[in-house]
Amino acid sequence: xxxxxxxxxxxxxxxxxxxxxxxxxxxxxxxxxxxxxxxxxxxxxxxxxxxxxxxxxxxxxxxxxxxxxxxxxxxxxxxxxxxxxxxxxxxxxxxxxxxxxxxxxxxxxxxxxxxxxxxxxxxxxxxxxxxxxxxxxxxxxxxxxxxxxxxxxxxxxxxxxxxxxxxxxxxxxxxxxxxxxxxxxxxxxxxxxxxxxxxxxxxxxxxxxxxxxxxxxxxxxxxxxxxxxxxxxxxxxxxxxxxxxxxxxxxxxxxxxxxxxxxxxxxxxxxxxxxxxxxxxxxxxxxxxxxxxxxxxxxxxxxxxxxxxxxxxxxxxxxxxxxxxxxxxxxxxxxxxxxxxxxxxxxxxxxxxxxxxxxxxxxxxxxxxxxxxxxxxxxxxxxxxxxxxxxxxxxxxxxxxxxxxxxxxxxxxxxxxx
Numbered sequence: 001x002x003x004x005x006x007x008x009x010x011x012x013x014x015x016x017x018x019x020x021x022x023x024x025x026x027x028x029x030x031x032x033x034x035x036x037x038x039x040x041x042x043x044x045x046x047x048x049x050x051x052x053x054x055x056x057x058x059x060x061x062x063x064x065x066x067x068x069x070x071x072x073x074x075x076x077x078x079x080x081x082x083x084x085x086x087x088x089x090x091x092x093x094x095x096x097x098x099x100x101x102x103x104x105x106x107x108x109x110x111x112x113x114x115x116x117x118x119x120x121x122x123x124x125x126x127x128x129x130x131x132x133x134x135x136x137x138x139x140x141x142x143x144x145x146x147x148x149x150x151x152x153x154x155x156x157x158x159x160x161x162x163x164x165x166x167x168x169x170x171x172x173x174x175x176x177x178x179x180x181x182x183x184x185x186x187x188x189x190x191x192x193x194x195x196x197x198x199x200x201x202x203x204x205x206x207x208x209x210x211x212x213x214x215x216x217x218x219x220x221x222x223x224x225x226x227x228x229x230x231x232x233x234x235x236x237x238x239x240x241x242x243x244x245x246x247x248x249x250x251x252x253x254x255x256x257x258x259x260x261x262x263x264x265x266x267x268x269x270x271x272x273x274x275x276x277x278x279x280x281x282x283x284x285x286x287x288x289x290x291x292x293x294x295x296x297x298x299x300x301x302x303x304x305x306x307x308x309x310x311x312x313x314x315x316x317x318x319x320x321x322x323x324x325x326x327x328x329x330x331x332x333x334x335x336x337x338x339x340x341x342x343x344x345x346x347x348x349x350x351x352x353x354x355x356x357x358x359x360x361x362x363x364x365x366x367x368x369x370x371x372x373x374x375x376x377x378x379x380x381x382x383x384x385x386x387x388x389x390x391x392x393x394x395x396x397x398x399x400x401x402x403x404x405x406x407x408x409x410x411x412x413x414x415x416x417x418x
Contacts, residue, residue: 093262094262094390095258096377105117106143106144107390108260108388116162117162118252119250119252119254120189120244120250121143121161122162122165123179124172124191124235125156125172127156130231136171136315138235138314139314139321140392141165143161143162143164145159145392146158146182148178150341152339153281158179160186168315169235170235175212178342178397180205183208184372185369185373187254188211189241192222195212195214196340200340220239221242222234222236223236255373258374261387261388262388262390265358266363266380269362270409271408272289272360273409274286274296274410275357277396278413282307286299286309287299289359294359295324325356325358326393327355327396328398328402329397329398335417347369348370351366352400362411365380367379
């Protein structure tokens with residue numbers, strides 16, 4: 001190991017001398033220096049871990065063609081098969097302070113490889129534009145997915161991987177200001193294709209300096225598949241984790257407590273057969289509950305679907321995205337300009353509104369972030385930890401004035417600022 005570390009140090013030093021245009025900041029590497037050493041680090045990683053990474057290299061496959069479907073009914077998803085193989089431990093409530101050995105504090109599920117919980121989570125920035133022509137890969141493997149407004153009536157995803165990895169995630173896109181807050185709350189590292197040097201990156205440096213990647217030449221961590229255009233970059237969460245570990249940004253056994261889970265749905269819920277999440281007239285999703293799978297399944301429409309709702313498919317599995325919990329969280333938005341927003345997630349000690357959908361029920365709750373390095377807390381109306389369903393969670397971040405309408409078990413929440 002000493003020889004390997006010495007070799008790596010020499011290679012990194014050489015790469016920095018050749019590729020860096022400015023000195024290393026005492027608090028972390030600049031984006032340019034990350035790119036300069038990316039190829040060197042990747043070469044060392046591939047040599048040392050050839051067997052373990054051989055199957056992780058992304059290969060281009062033909063895109064499954066979604067069948068056009070009119071506005072869906074709950075029975076349309078009766079044949080969807082759940083893909084999760086993890087199972088919750090046998091206790092009534094998991095968390096929010098302690099978790100059984102090998103249980104993911106972000107899902108409440110036992111993981112296949114407990115060693116994964118002794119690292120930082122990995123966040124990949126994923127496009128949600130032109131979904132029919134540029135579909136998604138790897139979202140069903142994420143523990144958490146955050147969706148937020150980026151302007152022009154559309155949204156973007158921050159997919160978080162902790163209890164399991166995905167070898168192909170994407171298409172990967174650029175960072176936004178709020179990613180610094182999400183990265184801070186979950187002590188994560190972030191993979192992206194870039195970010196505005198003046199209006200975005202300084203915000204990330206306030207919270208996660210050195211812990212984000214901004215290019216497409218760290219193969220397979222964040223890598224162009226050879227087509228060289230805006231939607232041809234994909235990520236590998238295990239490779240990106242290894243990259244940041246080699247740079248010295250790893251963290252052993254981070255404390256990510258704060259979320260509570262139970263297989264038993266809390267009392268006091270309202271019927272919620274489906275939940276419409278409306279960003280604009282041309283960007284919407286309908287989450288439809290399936291009693292067979294016990295999850296909400298995503299049907300999406302945008303300009304590339306010819307205004308027809310289609311199941312949102314993970315191209316890695318060929319299956320529709322399905323989540324145990326769907327949360328619409330309301331937070332203060334400030335519009336700096338049409339494509340630049342501040343979203344206040346940190347320092348929320350008094351609580352803002354959120355709606356949680358689980359097991360065909362909706363619950364009006366509150367969320368807080370009393371610590372900048374601990375996950376978002378969800379509390380019921382009496383201030384007790386709300387019990388999420390064990391499994392994956394989709395979190396949509398709307399403005400505080402976003403209206404909610406309910407009719408016969410059908411919920412519609414429409415984005416509005418602030």
